Amino acid sequence: MRNPLVRPYPKDWFLRTRAYRLFMLRELTSVCIAGYLVYLIWWLYKFNQVGAEGYEELLSFVRHPVSIGMHTIALIAAVWHSITWFNLTPSVMPMRIGEDKVPDVVISIATGFGPWLVLTGFILWATLG
């Protein structure tokens, strides 16, 4: 006689293994990045309102320790999200030369880390240099 038992999936599954925890962490970074975007839009809106004369005042707001803290968190989140995403690229876009697989690290660098570093360098050069 059959009487199959349906078991609930563990509600805390996302805490159960390191891989699940890292996955949730990556998902959560999206919240930080979304938050930062909201903030950026708000800031642009304000800037548009106050114009050049109010710029210093806005800057002082940005320099507030709370703001710097939030920016740091958003930056870490963005960096984390990017790194983990670039690490996944070889899985999504595998490449081969003939029979041989292109090593994962080469794909990650070629499609992710490489362009990222070049762009970051360019932006740093354009803004600071």
Added chain:
Amino acid sequence: MRQMSEALQHDIVIVGGGGAGLRAAIAVAQLDPNLSLAVVSKVYPMRSHTVAAEGGAAAVIKDNDSFEAHCYDTISGSDWLADQDAVELFVDEAPRELIQMEHWGCPWNREPDGRVSVRPFGGMTIERTWFASDKTGFHMLHTLFQTLLQYDAVKRYDEWFATKLLIEDGRCQGVVAIEMRTGQIRCIKAKAVILSTGGAGRIFPFTTNGAIKTGDGTALAYKAGVPLKDMEFVQYHPTGLPGTGILITEAARGEGGVLLNKHGERYLKDYDLGEPLEVDDPKHPQKRTMELGPRDRLCQAFMKEHEKGNTIESPFGDVVHLDIRHIGEKKINKLLPFVRELAKNYAGIDPVHEPIPVRPVVHYMMGGIHTDIDTATPMPGLYAVGECACISINGANRLGSNSLTKLLVFGKRAGVAAAKYVRSCGKFDDSSLESQTASEQARIAAIFNRTSGNERIAAVRGDMHHAMESGAGIYRHDATLATTCEKLAMVRKRLGNIQLDDRSNCFNTELTTMLELENMVDIAEAVAHSARQRTESRGSHQRTDFPERDDQKFLKHSMAYRTEDGTPRVEYLDVVITKWPPAKRVYGEKPIESGA
């Protein structure tokens, strides 16, 4: 046990969902979609033990190869016990079947130009083994199973355990089977039954075979009065991992691996298998020579080497070393990745850097249900194919990589033959099938409900294992076989004293294990008695008291018929010789030109 419900009915029932059964099923489905076809299997088909075959499947495809060469290799490999009409038919149909597998999606390894690759195997004049790295059986089984999924008309009874053939009016008319998840015992009526339940390596303790290889179909046919042919011929594979018995494929030697004793010598040179070439010689490995000798001869060489004290002690019995280091990591990863994985996991060594410890291990039953070249048994309506059947193309020693091809060639023939029979067999008396099912149900219920008895399955099974290993192994003698037969008779008696712990109807694996043990004892007795009565040495059957081949008396198949008390009566049947008269088996030098 559960009350019986109404009988199920099909035109053809295939028992066993491994390579042979699935190939037969596809053949039926393609031939006549209107036939009602069922596949009954005690495991989901993709779990069947075809999955564990590694090295490859043989068929003539390359220009340097020939029909004659494949026939000659097979027949000389069989020590002339194979039926040559069957071999010719097999060799002729083999290429078409492997091309068919290719068309169904099997991922064969390829040459740069896109044609399939082949590799050499033991006992072959010319390399002809098609392969999908070293998981050929796995890929073939999954390809067949997935291909079968497109035929909606095929009814699968997955995890149904067949316990009895229904015989009425002198014909096989179906099977009784337990639906494992409910415990119901059901009558499945059919006009024809194809048995494809695999071998019975599990009658021995140390085997490459999975737990499911308990010879169920063979025992079913045997109990129904069908003779078992050549049961004394049990193939040991020279390279199993100690302890577990996990198979390290012959392809490891086909790709150039060598066997070394404790002095680091390639000891096979002392056993009439030719002269070794250096491993970096471009001609290494030489065909039909040294490590590419046939399996029976390599296992016998191990035993002799063991007697001389030249093997290496290990916690799980003596071993020799299989050295594939010179093949190199890149080639190993491409051609033998599974060997590397298995050695790492189960022997704790990486064969790229260390030799693999190996010892002979029970691998394959050359014998099985007696059939003709159309897979028909003497019982009308009953067909058998795959390892459970003996057609015979394997004779006294199977050539590596012939068995996967055999599944396909004869699987298809079984499907075609059964379909033809069903369309022409007319009506016949099936009035007693349900009462037969009821008595089978009562027999199983008696085992299930037994409350007396003090034996456990594992203990009885262990004694059967011991009896087989100690007396019916690579080298046999009348005295050891007599003891084995006596012990098996004791084991049979004790079957009736086994009391089960499990009284559940749902997925009662203790009950099925018990029924498997009954089947195995039948087969073990057929093996031991057939071995005792063959007073000669041929292929895998080596008698220390009769060390020579005796064509005068034994160029014959043994035919074991089950008697009332379970022990067999052994008769003999002539071997079919067409173009290759019996000759000496020669390895290590140019083979004698074939008689063709």
Added chain:
Amino acid sequence: MPQETITLEVFRYRPEEDKQSTFQNYDVPYHEHWVVLDAINWIKDNVDGTLSYRWSCRMGVCGSCGMMINGEPKLTCAVFLKDYFPKVIRVEPLVNFPVERDLVIDMDGFMEKLKSVKPWIIRDDTDQMDQEYLQTPSQLAAYKDFSMCINCMLCYSACPVLDGDPEFIGPAALALAHRYNLDSRDKGNEQRQDIMGAEEGVWGCAFVGECTEVCPKNVNPAGAIQQAKIASTKAWYRSVLLPWGKR
């Protein structure tokens, strides 16, 4: 020296008697070379014949013996007692499946899903049996990894999506569909697109990636599904932007 032992805490469910599952402890002799399956077999043979589970090849290729070992899906023939000793090992049936009994899961759902992706070679022409279809080693390499799935179901247990959406086709079946799509001999992409591109097809996947982590045969179903998402997207754009053209 007395025989060392290790404790297995084994999930029990007897459908004819139990409303709930329970755990039963067994002390098993500890051997360094034993896998968890050896310990379970020892229990069945020597202590408790009522324990039900599936197993066969004991070499990691038949796919029968997948179970949750300390909460992680594993092939019990491929995990060693020594990796847990002397701690207790908790053995449960694979999650995300109904439990038939003890450690035996109900796989009917998977078998349906497997069939739904049409995992066979689809072509318009009829078979020409005189020669094999040509396929170069690099064409073979393009799909070979995805053909290595043994249907052991570990990935289904690792997939949290299946909890919320039992209709999700799931990692193994989708990877297999992708395997046939990538096969140079196959022309069935379009026929598989309907199911692959559906809600319960590749788009159900949230790319947790744990299926790939637990796969004992390095199939990388997560990768297969993401690749299939790209293919599915391309097919959709082509059908919208170039409705007159060939897909």
